[in-house]
Amino acid sequence: MSGHFLDFEQPIAELEAKIRELRIVNQGGEFDVSIEEAIGKLKEKCTEQTKKVFSNLGAWQITQIARHPMRPYTQDYINNMLTDFDELAGDRAYADDKAIIGGLAKLDGTPVMVIGHQKGRDTQEKIRRNFGMPKPEGYRKALRLMNMAERFKLPILTFIDTPGAYPGVGAEERNQSEAIAMNLKVMAELAVPIICTVIGEGGSGGALAIGVGDRVNMLQYSTYSVISPEGCASILWKSAAKASTAAEAMGVTAPQIKALGLINSIVEEPLGAAHRDYSGMAANLKAVLKQQLAQLQTLPTETLLEERYERLMSFGYC
Amino acid sequence: MSWIEKILPRTQSSIKSNVPEGIWTKCGSCNSVLYKTELEKQLEVCPKCDHHMRITARARINAFLDTNDREEIAADLEPQDILKFRDSKKYKDRITAAQKATNEKDALVVMKGKLNGMPIVVASFEFAFMGGSMASVVGAKFVAAVNSCLENNTPLVCFSTSGGARMQEALLSLMQMAKTSAALAKMSKKGLPYISVLTDPTMGGVSASLAMLGDINVAEPKALIGFAGPRVIEQTVRETLPEGFQRSEFLIEKGAIDMIVDRRLMRDKLFSVLSKLHHQHLAN
Numbered sequence: 001m002s003g004h005f006l007d008f009e010q011p012i013a014e015l016e017a018k019i020r021e022l023r024i025v026n027q028g029g030e031f032d033v034s035i036e037e038a039i040g041k042l043k044e045k046c047t048e049q050t051k052k053v054f055s056n057l058g059a060w061q062i063t064q065i066a067r068h069p070m071r072p073y074t075q076d077y078i079n080n081m082l083t084d085f086d087e088l089a090g091d092r093a094y095a096d097d098k099a100i101i102g103g104l105a106k107l108d109g110t111p112v113m114v115i116g117h118q119k120g121r122d123t124q125e126k127i128r129r130n131f132g133m134p135k136p137e138g139y140r141k142a143l144r145l146m147n148m149a150e151r152f153k154l155p156i157l158t159f160i161d162t163p164g165a166y167p168g169v170g171a172e173e174r175n176q177s178e179a180i181a182m183n184l185k186v187m188a189e190l191a192v193p194i195i196c197t198v199i200g201e202g203g204s205g206g207a208l209a210i211g212v213g214d215r216v217n218m219l220q221y222s223t224y225s226v227i228s229p230e231g232c233a234s235i236l237w238k239s240a241a242k243a244s245t246a247a248e249a250m251g252v253t254a255p256q257i258k259a260l261g262l263i264n265s266i267v268e269e270p271l272g273a274a275h276r277d278y279s280g281m282a283a284n285l286k287a288v289l290k291q292q293l294a295q296l297q298t299l300p301t302e303t304l305l306e307e308r309y310e311r312l313m314s315f316g317y318c
Numbered sequence: 319m320s321w322i323e324k325i326l327p328r329t330q331s332s333i334k335s336n337v338p339e340g341i342w343t344k345c346g347s348c349n350s351v352l353y354k355t356e357l358e359k360q361l362e363v364c365p366k367c368d369h370h371m372r373i374t375a376r377a378r379i380n381a382f383l384d385t386n387d388r389e390e391i392a393a394d395l396e397p398q399d400i401l402k403f404r405d406s407k408k409y410k411d412r413i414t415a416a417q418k419a420t421n422e423k424d425a426l427v428v429m430k431g432k433l434n435g436m437p438i439v440v441a442s443f444e445f446a447f448m449g450g451s452m453a454s455v456v457g458a459k460f461v462a463a464v465n466s467c468l469e470n471n472t473p474l475v476c477f478s479t480s481g482g483a484r485m486q487e488a489l490l491s492l493m494q495m496a497k498t499s500a501a502l503a504k505m506s507k508k509g510l511p512y513i514s515v516l517t518d519p520t521m522g523g524v525s526a527s528l529a530m531l532g533d534i535n536v537a538e539p540k541a542l543i544g545f546a547g548p549r550v551i552e553q554t555v556r557e558t559l560p561e562g563f564q565r566s567e568f569l570i571e572k573g574a575i576d577m578i579v580d581r582r583l584m585r586d587k588l589f590s591v592l593s594k595l596h597h598q599h600l601a602n
Contacts, residue, residue, distance in 0.1 A: 165526075167546030167554050172564060175574045176545040177525040181499060185531055188500035189507070204483075205495060205526045205545070212496050226483050226492040226523070231550075236405035236485060249403055250488040257489055260400070312500040313461065315493035316454030318395050 004275075006064050008053060012272065015046040050272045057221075060244035062253050063229060065221040066200045067163075070275040072282070073132075074101055074116030074159040077199065080282035081289075082107055082114060090141060094174065097138030099130045099162070100210070102145045107157070108290060113149035115142050115210055116159030116199075132201075133166040136179035139209050143183050146190055155193040155293055158210045163228060165206030180209040187212035188312060193296035193304060195289055197267070198222040198254075199274075214308050215292045216262070218254040219285070220269040224262075225252040262315060265292075345369055361581045370518065370538045370581055374420070375427040375444035378477055382440055382585055383431035391428040391439070392462040395455045401488055409486040416447045424455035425480070428463040430472075434589050436600065439463050441476040443524075451484035452524050457494030460528060464501040471599050473511040473592050478529040482522020495527035502531050511595040513588055516543045516566070516575065534591055535575040536584075537566035543574075 005013040019042045026035045057065070065071070078085050082105040089096040102115035117134065120126035142158075149156045165176055187194060187210075194213030202211070202224030218224060225232075229247035234240045251257065254266040267288050270277035296304060343354050347369035357364070361381050362371040373381075403409040417423060425447035429440050441463045443450040460476070467474045483491035505512050514532030516525070518541035526545050529535075537543060544564040552559060562568050569575045579587045593600065 165545065167550045169551060169555055169559065169563070172544050172546065172551065173572050175530070175572065177543075178530040178574065180526040180545070181495075181528070181530040184496050184499035184527055185503045185506075188496070188503045204492060205523055208492055208495060209526075212500070224489055226488050227485055232485050246405075249401070249405065250485070251401055252488075260490060262489055262493055309500060312493075312497050315497045316457050316490055317398055317400055318454055318458045 004069050006061070006068065008057070008061055009272075012046060012050050012053060015042055015049055018042055019046065047271065054272060058244070059223075059247040059251065059253050059256075060229065062221050063201075063223050063243075063247050065273050065275075066223045068273070068275045069121070071161075071200050072274050072278050073121075073161060074114075074118050074199070076278055077116070077159055077282055077285065078105060078114060080279050081286045082112070085114070088145060091137040091144060093137070093140065095135075095137045097130075097135050097141055098128050099132050099134040099166070100138035100142055102142060104154070107286070107293070110293070111154055113145055113154045113156045114159070115145055115156065117162040117207075117210070119161060119200075130166060132162045133164060134162065134206060134209075135166050135168070135171045136174040136176050139165075139179035139183050142210050143179075143186060146183075146187065146194075150190045150192050153192060155195070155296070156190070156213070157289060158194070158196045158213065160196060160198040160202050160207045160211050160224075161200035161222075162203045162206045163201055164203035165209065180205050183209045184212055188308065189305065191301050191305065193293060193299075194308075195292050195296070197285065197289070198224050198263075199285075203228060212312070214296050214304060214311070215264045217265045217267050217285075217288060217292075218257065218263050219267050219274060219281070220254055221273050222254060223247075223252040224254075224257055225250050346371065363581050368539065368580065370540065372445055372479065372518065373581070374446065375422065375425075375442040375477075378442045379427060379429050379431075379440050381581075382475070382477075382588075383429060383433060383438070384435065386432065388429055388431040391430055391466055392459045394423070395458055396423050397453065397455045397487075399486075400454075400490065401486070403486040403488070405486075412448060412486065420444055420446045422447055424459070425450045425452070425484075426456040426459045428459050428466075430466055430470075433475075433585065433592070436589070436592060436596070437470060437472045438592070439466050439472055439474050441474065443477060443479045445479040448484060448486075450478075450480035450524070451482060451491070452480060452494050452498075453484035453487035453491040454494065456484075457497045460494075460498045461501045464498075464505055467510055468504060468508060471508075471510060473513065473596050474505060475513045475515065475588060476528060476532075477515045477517055478520040478524055479517045480520055480522070480524035480529075482524055492523065495523050498528040499531060502528060506533075509598070511592060513591065515579075515584070515588075517541050519543070521545070521547055530574075533595065534577075536588070537569060537575045537578050538581055538584075539566055539578055541566045543569055 085105040087103040101118045119132035120129040196213040197217040229243040230240045232246040233242035270280035274281040345364040348367035350366040362373040399409045516537045
């Protein structure tokens with residue numbers, strides 16, 4: 001469980017602190033029944049409080065959960081949900097972008113190709129991962145792995161968690177636009193099942209570049225948007241401070257996006273969100289992925305691709 | 319002081335009385351005062367310095383296609399405010415204002431026609447319509463353009479000018495990137511040529527989808543083309559960007575585009591390219 005708490009998690013943080021204090025009091029000494037009782041009551045209260053807080057979250061609060069410093073990242077899902085991971089590096093042309101990781105793995109024995117954005121936990125790691133913002137070589141590594149997956153008939157699982165594609169001089173020089181566009185075009189026709197899951201931040205084209213598939217899922221407290229709420233606010237409201245208003249207006253949360261028919265499923269998070277229970281979260285997601293994969297694998301390739309195309313063509317109101 | 323500057327005040331005062339307003343315009347690059355009718359003949363390219371000014375979607379199509387056998391595609395698709403989006407203005411009001419200002423329903427015009435007799439489909443962005451931004455209607459019209467090509471085995475030419483995906487339709491706009499790119503995959507598979515012409519400016523979600531996916535990518539001179547806007551990059555890297563960064567001449571140097579073509583020569587150049595790329599269908 002994490003030591004980081006967001007503003008609106010404060011009531012939960014206070015209760016958890018009290019529980020910890022009582023535990024310390026009872027530690028070492030003889031077993032004290034009344035203290036254990038008190039802890040039990042506090043735990044109950046804490047659960048109630050958590051339920052209360054999480055039952056009523058706005059788009060901006062959910063954005064903060066999606067960006068929580070302790071939120072499970074792609075590597076955590078690989079560790080908790082898959083086995084036999086062999087990481088594969090590089091785009092074979094320029095570099096190995098650490099903001100996207102990928103490789104071969106098994107999902108309950110079934111070989112798969114897994115690709116996802118990767119953020120860092122501590123400062124050093126964050127810098128190494130470029131805060132999960134890929135450059136063209138990251139998208140081209142992803143493309144290389146996806147083409148390989150098609151060659152060896154491996155289903156593809158992608159995990160989306162990025163503030164966006166990196167806006168830098170080098171990224172532009174190496175044609176960030178083309179790298180993203182090419183993935184969109186190729187993913188539309190890859191002859192293997194593709195399941196994409198937004199696990200944290202779905203930041204614009206940088207997210208979509210590994211987000212075209214047969215099934216697209218969002219975790220309950222993940223977000224997906226055309227531009228970051230801050231970016232939208234600074235353009236349309238002329239103030240980044242209006243990010244919360246922009247998040248509401250754009251409708252960045254899973255239920256809002258599902259209502260527009262742009263995703264297939266919302267994956268439930270454990271009480272208090274994914275960062276409170278990595279293995280619980282991984283188990284929920286694994287169940288969904290297994291079920292979807294089983295469905296997709298019954299389809300002849302032609303049907304799979306037709307249905308994927310139909311899905312893509314259905315985006316929008318006309 | 320050039321001769322035109324010397325005579326300018328006198329000319330202006332003398333035309334005031336008997337000539338309607340707006341007959342002269344100034345080049346935004348070299349400041350030359352230009353006769354509007356002449357500028358139109360030059361397809362809004364300054365005859366003095368070759369600066370390419372913005373041109374409307376329809377003027378571009380008019381200049382590009384043969385005058386006969388034109389047929390507009392998906393002309394009646396209209397934008398809707400599904401999200402009830404409101405910033406300082408309602409999206410609904412922005413749509414109405416843009417429609418009034420441009421006389422277009424949305425930011426893309428698609429026309430079936432001929433190029434020197436060769437059947438072709440042209441898609442053209444209207445920058446004056448909310449910055450040429452892509453949302454549901456633009457996506458749908460682009461797909462309609464592709465479908466017409468698939469049906470009739472014709473090439474597609476798209477002239478882009480766009481700030482990117484339209485924020486007011488939020489994620490629906492983002493998904494148009496996937497939708498248009500998937501449609502273009504069908505073109506490739508069928509061996510039908512797609513030429514993308516990137517004009518000033520082509521940025522964000524449009525650049526990172528349909529505009530960069532041409533079999534041939536062409537740019538007009540000095541067009542701003544890129545994924546992230548220069549201001550965003552400056553804020554990220556905290557340094558001033560080099561002169562000419564993200565301009566056509568920079569992109570061709572970096573290998574991102576095939577050629578830079580003057581607007582006045584576009585028709586001939588693209589016909590030259592297409593007559594070779596599309597040879598199998600032209601022989602029949």
